[in-house]
Amino acid sequence: MRVAELFVALPWLYLLLALRAFLPLSVSPLRAFFLIIVVVGAVGWARPARLVRGVVLSAKERDYVRAARGFGAKNNYLLQRHILPQTASVILTQAAILVPQFVLAEMTLSFLGLGVPEPVASWGSLLASLQQYSVLVSYWWMYMPALAIVPFF
Numbered sequence: 001m002r003v004a005e006l007f008v009a010l011p012w013l014y015l016l017l018a019l020r021a022f023l024p025l026s027v028s029p030l031r032a033f034f035l036i037i038v039v040v041g042a043v044g045w046a047r048p049a050r051l052v053r054g055v056v057l058s059a060k061e062r063d064y065v066r067a068a069r070g071f072g073a074k075n076n077y078l079l080q081r082h083i084l085p086q087t088a089s090v091i092l093t094q095a096a097i098l099v100p101q102f103v104l105a106e107m108t109l110s111f112l113g114l115g116v117p118e119p120v121a122s123w124g125s126l127l128a129s130l131q132q133y134s135v136l137v138s139y140w141w142m143y144m145p146a147l148a149i150v151p152f153f
Contacts, residue, residue, distance in 0.1 A: 001050065001053065003046075004050050005050075006046075008046045008047055008050065012044075015043045016039060017112075017114070019042060019043065020035075020039055023035055027117075029116055029117050029120040032117055032120075033120070036115055040102050044101065044102060044105075047094070048091065048095075051090050052091060055086055055090050056083055056086075056087060059083045059087075060078070062082075064082065068082060103123075104149070107124040107127070108124060110123065110124025110128070111124035111125075111127050111128050112124070123148070126142075127146055127149075
């Protein structure tokens with residue numbers, strides 16, 4: 001869990017940029033998509049892992065788990081029947097909370113040119129053209145992807 005604490009303590013953007021810097025820049029769009037999933041997953045695993053570990057450690061000390069263990073229940077049975085059902089709500093809640101963060105992480109990488117390549121549509125690649133002042137001033141409809149992202153903040 002010390003590694004998880006390190007991942008929680010370090011800022012996401014720096015970790016994403018550092019991990020993506022070691023990966024090749026010119027890859028196919030499908031491969032780049034899977035690379036982005038792996039990179040974001042490598043950075044974002046720590047918080048849900050800590051929460052699930054806390055729930056498991058709490059659940060295994062409950063009275064009914066101790067009673068089942070006293071009646072001779074095996075570890076697999078305890079895990080399947082008593083401990084894992086308690087982690088399901090935490091995992092689903094964390095998924096609902098972290099999916100927008102993962103979408104914003106992918107958007108940030110694509111905006112900076114490190115994400116999915118240009119032929120494939122991505123919010124970051126759609127917003128990348130807004131880095132030019134002439135596009136900002138002339139084409140108001142280019143703000144639509146940015147307005148779609150605002151509710152995530």
